[in-house]
Amino acid sequence: MTKETYGLRDAADLIGIMPSTLAYIVSAGDVLPERGVPTWQQHDGNVWNDLTKFVFTAADIERYKTEMDRRTFAELKIAYADVYQADAGPEPRGLEFGPGWTQILREFCDHLRDFNDTGRTCRLRWGKEKFGALHLFCDYDDSIQRYVEHAKGIAYGRSLGTCQECAAPGRLRYGDMICLTLCDRHSHLAAPLDQEKDGKILDVSAWSRSQRRLPE
Structure with a gap:
């Protein structure tokens, strides 16, 4: 070479x-x-x-x-430096999900700005993809907990219909070893698919609760 x-x-x-x-x-x-x-x-x-x-x-x-x-959302971290505060500590976490969810993250950060404009502090610390869905973690005033959790729920729901690679419409791909929300073009990233569950289970957490596998 x-x-x-x-x-x-x-x-x-x-x-x-x-x-x-x-x-x-x-x-x-x-x-x-x-x-x-x-x-x-x-x-x-x-x-x-x-x-x-x-x-x-x-x-x-x-x-x-x-x-x-x-x-790694470099531009977003600069644009939203007022509401994004990187996780700290011995094992800090980052924004651990695909770039296709960037717009969802931007809209969530806009919600945080609205909270901050009312004098109630809220900061995004980190986030992750789990079972094909977006989970976000924040520090916030107790008085706005309900509103922050609602905003997080909106982001969670939107992520389950958005390809985490390219932002095109997608769905949960239930693989034999991994679950990811992807469009048809990127569906190979979850292969091989579980033919019994793929296309039938579109929210793993909700399905698990219905099967009494997760606490309410």
């Missing part, structure tokens, strides 16, 4: 991410190495089969750095 190209691990080091994260982004299919991925065609999932054949150029490195800015 020449000096102008890099394997998966070296490319990930230059971008500042884990090799598994870079492999996932390639598998999503929206940002591909300019020289192609010889073991992966038409979203068939083979991207995971031979990572040693990945080849990235210096231009690819810059493109994936830009993609990571998008996936």
Whole structure:
């Protein structure tokens, strides 16, 4: 391999991410190495089969750095610095979900601004994807708990109908090992699908409660 190209691990080091994260982004299919991925065609999932054949150029490195800015919500964190306060502590959490939910997050932050404008402090600290849905965690005055929880519920509901990769209309894809809310184009990210549950269970938490598997 020449000096102008890099394997998966070296490319990930230059971008500042884990090799598994870079492999996932390639598998999503929206940002591909300019020289192609010889073991992966038409979203068939083979991207995971031979990572040693990945080849990235210096231009690819810059493109994936830009993609990571998008996936870590760099612009949003600046735009909403008045209501977003990063989690702190020995094991801080971040905004751990796909970029397709950016607009949902923006609208939630707008709600927080409305609360703050009334003199009631509310700050977004972190968020995560769990069972294909968006869960947000905040610090807020007790007096607005009901309103913040309502805003969180709106974001949760919208996430279950929005592809977490690209923001297109989507639904929960119930995989054998993972559940993700995705559009048809990105549905391969949850494959293989559980044929008995996929398309029937569209909210895992609600279904689990109905089966008495989660506390009310």
